Amino acid sequence: MANAIFFPSRPKEYSFTNTTSVTITHNLNYIPNVQVLVNGAVVFADVTHTSTNELVVTFVNATTGTVVIR
16 A cells, blocks of 8 residues: 655745745655746746755746745
């Protein structure tokens, strides 16, 4: 039988302002689903999971928005 992974009851949100790179230490001990929102719309971004507890989101141009992880 497979082990179940329980996700946080609420998504975690991390805001960022006018940057080309965001490093997030979430300490969830798993690789979460990542969404990037700019002006309320989901956008594409380069997401690198550096470990099960940290990720880096990179943009081509300086951007302001929110990273949502689950």
